[in-house]
Amino acid sequence: xxxxxxxxxxxxxxxxxxxxxxxxxxxxxxxxxxxxxxxxxxxxxxxxxxxxxxxxxxxxxxxxxxxxxxxxxxxxxxxxxxxxxxxxxxxxxxxxxxxxxxxxxxxxxxxxxxxxxxxxxxxxxxxxxxxxxxxxxxxxx
Numbered sequence: 001x002x003x004x005x006x007x008x009x010x011x012x013x014x015x016x017x018x019x020x021x022x023x024x025x026x027x028x029x030x031x032x033x034x035x036x037x038x039x040x041x042x043x044x045x046x047x048x049x050x051x052x053x054x055x056x057x058x059x060x061x062x063x064x065x066x067x068x069x070x071x072x073x074x075x076x077x078x079x080x081x082x083x084x085x086x087x088x089x090x091x092x093x094x095x096x097x098x099x100x101x102x103x104x105x106x107x108x109x110x111x112x113x114x115x116x117x118x119x120x121x122x123x124x125x126x127x128x129x130x131x132x133x134x135x136x137x138x139x140x141x
Contacts (some may be wrong), residue, residue: 002062003137009055010130013048017126020044022119042102045119048126049099052092055133059083071096077112083136084129091125098122 023041025032031037049071056074057067063081068074072093079089098118 002058006055006058006133006137007059009051010133013051013126013130014026016051020048020119021123024116024123028116031116038112038115041119043117045095045115045122046099046102046124050051052097052126052129059133059136065119069070071099084132088125088128088132090130091121092129093133094118095122095125 020041023037023044026034026037031041053068053071053074056078060074060077060081061067065077065081068077075084075089075092075096078084079086084092095118098115102115
């Protein structure tokens with residue numbers, strides 16, 4: 001059952017990544033002036049990090065490991081289990097930090113460029129994440 005759940009979550013993640021990618025094709029100048037596009041991109045980004053964390057938690061539970069308390073911990077735990085490489089885990093931790101800034105609205109109201117650039121960098125990291133998880137799904141049996 002958990003493998004089916006993980007696969008379903010990964011499909012959701014692919015859909016969210018596709019939506020975010022379309023939103024980020026808008027040039028930065030136009031992006032920063034369109035509040036609807038900004039909010040849609042921010043929400044998709046938030047859901048991407050949360051969905052990946054859900055997958056991480058399920059993988060860890062399947063391995064008999066403890067549930068992580070934070071998004072960052074969930075990626076680091078997958079690194080410890082050798083599901084994610086050190087480099088990929090670092091890239092994903094960066095996205096968790098960006099999500100935290102976004103959710104707590106620290107600076108993005110003034111400078112959408114930070115979010116725009118960070119989200120664009122996140123897209124390949126999550127594509128790599130999906131590939132890495134897919135290649136390691138046998139671990140949870």
